[in-house]
Amino acid sequence: MNRILKWGLAIGGGALTVESLRWAFSVTNGPSQRYEAWEKAPYREFPNKVLIVGGGFGGFTAAKKASDLTKGRDDVGVMVISRENFFTFWPMLAGAIAGGTETKNVAQPIRRGLISSGVSFRRAEMESIDHENKLVNVSGTVTGREQQIPYDHLILAMGGEPAYFGIPGVEEHCISMTGIGTAEEIRNRVIERYEQTILMRGEVPQSALTFVVIGGGATGTETAAELHSLVHDVLPPDYPNIDPDRVKIILVDSNEQILKELDPALRRAARKRLDGMQIQVINNVRAEEVTGGKVSLDDGQEIAAENVIWTAGARASLKLEDLGELPSDARKGLAVDAYCRVEGYENIWGIGDCAANINGEGEPIPPNAQAATQGGELVAKNVVAAIDGEELETFEYQALGQLVELGSQFAVNDVLGIKFSGFAASLFWRATYLYKLPIGQNRIRIAADWMLDVFFKPAATQIRDREL
Known part of the structure; x- marks a missing residue:
C-alpha cells in the first residue's frame, strides 16, 4: 500500500x-520590470507616498496590488519596510520540521518580488510615528541612528505575536511558533534528544523523549503530525538503536475536539489519523504552568516533559504598544473601520493580525492568512481611491475554506x-x-x-x- x-x-x-x-x-x-534602475524616481519624490509597515501576507499583497493599480502613473510611490527581507509562508512551515520542505524555500524573498513591481523596500524596524510631519522613524542602520521615512498614506500590517495569557513558564520554557526559525528549532531539539540518548546508551528519563504540543488548531495539529513523521520516518535509519515508539507526542487542546473550525466529520477524520499515529490527544484542558520538566494542566494532570511547543494563542504585534496614540486593543489590535482605516485617522490604515478588521455590518473578520491577503487587496484599492477622491469599499471577507x-x-x-x-x-x-x-x-x-x-x-x- x-x-x-x-x-x-x-x-x-x-x-x-x-x-x-x-x-x-x-x-x-x-x-519586464516596471522601472529600470535608472528610470525609477526616488520614493521621496512622488507626490503621493504610500508607506507599508510589514512584509507578511497583508503587507506584501497590499504593495503588489497598489503597484498594479497605479501602473502607468507617476504620482504614486509605494515603499515597504519590514524587519526581514522575506516572509514566512505559514501553511508550509510545519512541513519543514520533518525536513520534507527546506526552510529556506518556505521563506519567500520579498525584495526582488517588490522591486520588480516598482515598489521600494527597506529592511528596517519601525520605532515611532510623527503624525504631525507624516514621518515614520525607523532603526536598522549601520550607525544605529534612526532614519525618517515620509508618508502620505500609512498602512500598518505588522502581524501578530504569540499570546501566553499570563500562564507561568510558557514564554520561558516553550518553543513558540513564531516563524522560520521555529521549525528548525523543533527539529534540532528532537535530534539533540536523540544524540543525548545515544550517548547515554538509552538511560535518559522519559521526559526527555516526551514532546507536548499545546494548541489543537491547524498549526498545533500539523506540528504534532510532523513530529511523528520526523520520529518514525526520517530519524530511524540514523538512530537504529532508538525505538521510535519510546518517543511520546501529546497534543493538548482546550476545546472539546481538535480543529474546532472544521466540520465535525473532518475533525473525527483528523482525530482518527492522529490516533493511528499514536499521538495522544487530551481535550478540554488548559495548561496551568510549564516548567523545565513538566506541564501542569488545570484538571490536575501533570505531564513529565522537557520539550513543549506552544501554538495555543496569538495577539497583535507588541510594536503597537510603542504607538500608544493609535487606538488599539492588546489582543485584537488596531481599532479600524470597515474600510480598514484606523479610527480617528484619514490616512492611516490597518490590516492583518495587527488590526481588528470588521466588515460592513460591523462583524469581526478572523485573523488568518486569507483575511490578511484579502485585506491587502482591499486596502490598496481604498488607498488609491482616497488619493483619487473616489468612494471607498468595505471589507467583505470571503471564507474559501481550510x-x-x-x-x-x-x-x-x-x-x-x-x-x-x-x-x-x-x-x-x-x-x-x-x-x-x-x-x-x-x-x-x-x-x-x-x-x-x-x-x-x-x-x-x-x-x-x-x-x-
Whole structure:
C-alpha cells in the first residue's frame, strides 16, 4: 500500500513540478520590470507616498496590488519596510520540521518580488510615528541612528505575536511558533534528544523523549503530525538503536475536539489519523504552568516533559504598544473601520493580525492568512481611491475554506463547502499551496523537495551554533 502511495505522490508531484516549472518560468520571464534602475524616481519624490509597515501576507499583497493599480502613473510611490527581507509562508512551515520542505524555500524573498513591481523596500524596524510631519522613524542602520521615512498614506500590517495569557513558564520554557526559525528549532531539539540518548546508551528519563504540543488548531495539529513523521520516518535509519515508539507526542487542546473550525466529520477524520499515529490527544484542558520538566494542566494532570511547543494563542504585534496614540486593543489590535482605516485617522490604515478588521455590518473578520491577503487587496484599492477622491469599499471577507495536512499522505480539507480527506486531499493541499506561493522559483524548489522526498529520506542534520 505504501508503495502505491509513494508512486501516486511521485506521479502527482511530477505533474505539479511540470506545472510549476511552466508557471514559474512564465512569471520569471514574463513582463519586464516596471522601472529600470535608472528610470525609477526616488520614493521621496512622488507626490503621493504610500508607506507599508510589514512584509507578511497583508503587507506584501497590499504593495503588489497598489503597484498594479497605479501602473502607468507617476504620482504614486509605494515603499515597504519590514524587519526581514522575506516572509514566512505559514501553511508550509510545519512541513519543514520533518525536513520534507527546506526552510529556506518556505521563506519567500520579498525584495526582488517588490522591486520588480516598482515598489521600494527597506529592511528596517519601525520605532515611532510623527503624525504631525507624516514621518515614520525607523532603526536598522549601520550607525544605529534612526532614519525618517515620509508618508502620505500609512498602512500598518505588522502581524501578530504569540499570546501566553499570563500562564507561568510558557514564554520561558516553550518553543513558540513564531516563524522560520521555529521549525528548525523543533527539529534540532528532537535530534539533540536523540544524540543525548545515544550517548547515554538509552538511560535518559522519559521526559526527555516526551514532546507536548499545546494548541489543537491547524498549526498545533500539523506540528504534532510532523513530529511523528520526523520520529518514525526520517530519524530511524540514523538512530537504529532508538525505538521510535519510546518517543511520546501529546497534543493538548482546550476545546472539546481538535480543529474546532472544521466540520465535525473532518475533525473525527483528523482525530482518527492522529490516533493511528499514536499521538495522544487530551481535550478540554488548559495548561496551568510549564516548567523545565513538566506541564501542569488545570484538571490536575501533570505531564513529565522537557520539550513543549506552544501554538495555543496569538495577539497583535507588541510594536503597537510603542504607538500608544493609535487606538488599539492588546489582543485584537488596531481599532479600524470597515474600510480598514484606523479610527480617528484619514490616512492611516490597518490590516492583518495587527488590526481588528470588521466588515460592513460591523462583524469581526478572523485573523488568518486569507483575511490578511484579502485585506491587502482591499486596502490598496481604498488607498488609491482616497488619493483619487473616489468612494471607498468595505471589507467583505470571503471564507474559501481550510486545508490541514497531517503528514505527507493525509489531509482534511473544507473547500467552499466541499469536505474531503485522505490521500487525495493531501495532493489537493499540495497543489493548492504550491499554486499560492508568490515567488516562482520557490514553487520549483518546493516541488523538487517533494519529489526527492518520495525516493530519499530528508537529511537528519542538526546545525548548532558554536563559539569559535
